[in-house]
Amino acid sequence: MPNQQGSNRNQAPRSQRRTKPKSKGKKKFTMKKGLLLLFFTIAIAAFCAIAGYLWIILNGERILKENGDKYEVMDEASIVYDINKNEYAKLYVENREPVTIDEIPEKVREAFIATEDRRFNEHQGVDLWSIGRAAVKDVIARSKVEGGSTITQQLAKNLFLSHDKTFFRKATEVSIALALENHKTKDEILEMYLNRIYFGKGAYGIKAASKRYFGKSDLNDLELWEIASLAAMPKGPSTYNPLSNPDRSKERRGVVLKLMADQGYITQAEMNKAATVDYNPDAATETKRVQSAFVDYAIDEAVEKTGISEEELNRGGYKIYTTLNPDAQKAIDAEFADDSNFEQSKDEQQMQGSMVIMDQHTGGLVAMAGGRDYIRKGLNRATVLRQPGSTFKPIASYGPALESGKFLPWSTVRDDKQCFGNYCPSDLGSNKYIGAVSFTDALKRSINLPSVWLLNEIGVKTGYDFAMGLGIPMTKDDRNLAIALGGLTYGASPIQMATAYSAFANGGTYDPAHAVMEVVDRSDKTVYKFNENAGKKAMSEKTAYYMTDVLQEVVNNGTGKSAKISGRPTAGKTGTTQHGIPNFKSSANRDVWFVGYTPEWTASVWMGYDKTDKDHVVKKGSGQAASLFKKVMTKALENQKKGSFDKPSNVQEEVKPPNKVNGLMASYSADTQTVSLNWSAVTTDQAATYRVYRKESTESKYTMMGEVPANAYEDMQIVPNAEYEYYVTAYIAESNTETGPSATVKIKIESDLPPIDPSLPDPNNPDPNNPNPTDPNNPGTTDPTNPDPTIPVDPNNPDGNGNTNPDQGNGNGNDGSVPADTGTMNPDNPNDGTTVDPNAVNPNNNGNGHGNGKGKDKKER
Incomplete structure (x- = not known):
């Protein structure tokens, strides 16, 4: 028993034994928890959306209220300086002539709506559909290729905002656009837009642009191609105005006309006719802005280098050093x-x-x-x-x-x-x-x-x-x-x-x-x-x-x-x-x-x-x-x-x-039917060759016949009864120089042979049907190259005409190869x-x- 008691001494009752704690498992994600998370997420998103919407609405309303009826911020003239850093010209002199919506023809309104904001009459200042379409195109192209700004947004930016491209500015632009739509009718917005946009060359607004480029004060006098040209400019006033770039203006005008045709504002025939008209710069009129070609060129260069728009560069208080x-x-x-x-x-x-x-x-x-x-x-x-x-x-x-x-x-x-x-x-x-x-x-x-x-x-x-x-x-x-x-x-x-x-x-x-x-x-x-x-x-x-x-x-x-x-x-x-x-x-x-x-x-x-x-x-x-x-x-x-x-x-x-070639002499050999030329060699430290020039009496210009290293030349390209004139020059290849012509020599090729009458039989071949007759005194031994055995065959001239070069013809030097x-x-x-x-x-x-x-x-x- 003691042993039994001793053996159980360390054994506590089961209820008092310490057991190893079990590790806690992951809590299960229940449906209840999911619904709670979704609720709070939606609530936070809704709160942010409401807060953002209220900020946009209230911010736009605040800006409109603070500016009252002025709808304009203060501009500061930019200045162009010369090379000495002295002021040469102030850029901002506003040329604006407002018109009411009743003075703006329907076709002008349609051209700008078709080009800048096709859903202008449907949206409330911001076109989510256009923004989405533009975003998709930008993603596909991996760069910004299309904007989604409405006419109302463009007006908002033009009225109150700088041209910096930040998220905050874009949000402010949206807020002002919504406020404008809340306080202005579509006609009023379009009227303000057409009176404020910049058309280049110092022209602000549709009427000033009409006068500037086409000399027309009444907008009803504008033709379709002129309307389309004006509607093409807001995208890039310095690039698409017809005075600076008539070709690019015409190209952009074609885009505007197609948009109008696609949206049913004009017919295909009207589009084709208006697309082909060429701009006449004589139609342009003077503006209030006086400036030189240099200033305009400098502005265009500054726009290109900085990415700042021409309008902002004019009015933004910049200093342009030239x-x-x-x-x-x-x-x-x-x-x-x-x-x-x-x-x-x-x-x-x-x-x-x-x-x-x-x-x-x-x-x-x-x-x-x-x-x-x-x-x-x-x-x-x-x-x-x-x-x-x-x-x-x-x-x-x-x-x-x-x-x-x-x-x-x-x-x-x-x-x-x-x-x-x-x-x-x-x-x-x-x-x-x-x-x-x-x-x-x-x-x-x-x-x-x-x-x-x-x-x-x-x-x-x-x-x-x-x-x-x-x-x-x-x-x-x-x-x-x-x-x-x-x-x-x-x-x-x-x-x-x-x-x-x-x-x-x-x-x-x-x-x-x-x-x-x-x-x-x-x-x-x-x-x-x-x-x-x-x-x-x-x-x-x-x-x-x-x-x-x-x-x-x-x-x-x-x-x-x-x-x-x-x-x-x-x-x-x-x-x-x-x-x-x-x-x-x-x-x-x-x-x-x-x-x-x-x-x-x-x-x-x-x-x-x-x-x-x-x-x-x-x-x-x-x-x-x-x-x-x-x-x-x-x-x-x-x-x-x-x-x-x-x-x-x-x-x-x-x-x-070297000095000109001297001592040119010419002689004719009737036996070889060649003209031999000889002259005195020139004295020079550099290697010289000689170029021989010739013209026939019926020719007006000399032709170079050849180039030789020695002071002699054989002219084999002659014909009987012709008269030739020659001169020679010395040519130095090392310096690529040639002397002037030597004194000329003339030579006439005399021939005692009478002209051949093709109607008479050949005395050497009386039988025309047998071009190679057999010599009766020497049957079977006729040489086809020398049918007359009494005339020995010259091994250097087998054809008997003095022409030993098979590649050298007997023409007169003008074979028609020179057209x-x-x-x-x-x-x-x-x-x-x-x-x-x-x-x-x-x-x-x-x-x-x-x-x-x-x-x-x-x-x-």
Whole structure:
């Protein structure tokens, strides 16, 4: 028992035993708990929604109440400063003429509703359907491609809000829109909207815009295409107004017309008719806002660089610091106001012009003229694309030829009447197709063929890439030989031409043109600053110096003499393009140009008519553009320190070609039927070859017959009874130079053989049916190449006609391989009506000598 008691000593009763606590399991999520969670979630969401709705409603009501009937916040004029940081212009001068809803035609209302807010008459200020549709499109495109703002929201933003893109501002915009819908009718909202929106060029409201762009005070006089053009502008006033961008305006107008047709406001026929009308800038009228082309250009650039709208930039108290030089701008303004600098027109459409001056060292635009009447019209012709004519030769042909290293300013190029495939450019003038001509002389005299020949030699791709590197907007259709003469698909603007030439003036460095240095907001915070390291190397310093040297010769002794500025080195090039009017025979031009530079500044001048027709063509040449360049630049540079063009250390000295070939003599051998030429060898330190040129008495031009290393030549390409004239030049391949022609020699090929009468039998073959008769004295041994055994066979001349070269014919040197000239080309103009064979290839040019007919006159786009 004790043991039993002892064994149970440590055993407590079952009820008193400690047991290991069980781990608590997860509480089950019951339906009751789920309902409670859902209830509180909905309650919180409802509370937030109600609170948000009340805030939106009350906030909108508060803003309307605080502003009373004014509906406008105070604006602060933005200011444009010149290069010296002196105030040049204040931007905000409001041009607004309110109209009532009764004065706004139904078609005008429909155009804006169809374009900006198709559900305007259905929603209450905010269109959730449009917002959802826009959101879906944005998600699909992975970027913001469509907005969901209603007309009422746009009005709210215009009335009370800045243009910052924050959530708070958007919420405030919604609150004001709802409040407006609560207090205003749809007609009142639309009336306020159409009276307040900005249409560009200083025009606020539909009536001011109608007068500004179309000269119509009564909105009922607006045509459908004009209404659609106005409705196209709110999306981007600076981009879609017809004065600044007629092509983009017309494109956007087409979108508006389609929206109107889709929504049943107009018929398909009305849409098609209104979409094709071209805008006439003469319909525009003067505004209260007086400003220069430079200021407008600077505003557009600031809009692009900052992303701030033009309207806010005008009225937001910004400081816009520019590159404008006031002295240069005064010089341009004075000369463009002088009518004597322009040809007199026979009617009200006057001859126009534009000019750009820039600092090639920085790319900063110094001054600008958009036209003779820019303040009234607002069309900035300095940005309009025109065909550049011969001013493009340094860009597409001569410049890249120098950069290739194959040519130097004293190299020899060719001026021969020839075709490149089906492209047959031509020259005008009394002394044309002169054969060998120096690189410098060809550009100095603006001869066409050498420019095309050069581009063909270096390859179209080389010239195309060089022009692209100078900022010219080329297309794939421009990859042809016609660009050597300025035949471009779309053309180039005066700003683009000045920028391209500035690289020649700046030692080969290309700096993009710009007008804005810095933009500062009203709190003195910089919102944009120009990157002064934006330049790039477009060519070597040596190429730029050589090109400048050649272009100085153009001004000093060539076509650009009228541009010479006294006391300052001046380089540049003239250019003209033919009128291109069908069935109109005249030597008048469509465009005249001069692009040039001094060591300080580069400038381009264009002159012509906005619309070219038989009554509106330029009668004088490019000398008037060169003269205008001289007048403006002489005044503009008065206070600028005189500089010089720096010469790089690696520039080669000119290699003078040897003296002309002397002692040329010619003799004829009747036995071999060849002309033998001999002359005295030239004395030179470099290896020389000799080029032989010949023309037959019936021909007008010489043809190069061959190139030989020695001072003798055998001409086997002759015919009996012909008369030939020869000259010889010496060619130095190392420097690519050729001497002038030697004295000529003439020789007549006399023949004692009588003419052959084809009606008489051949005395050597009386039987015409047996061309190879058997010699009765030698049957079976007749040689078919020598049927008369009495005449021995010459092993070097088996056919008995003196022709020992099986590949060398006996023609007269004109076998028709050179097509006849098909055009008459102004020396400065590629537009000769010829076409280019896109498959034509120069066998010596790796397939690059082809074109596609872009030498035709282009319409301005």
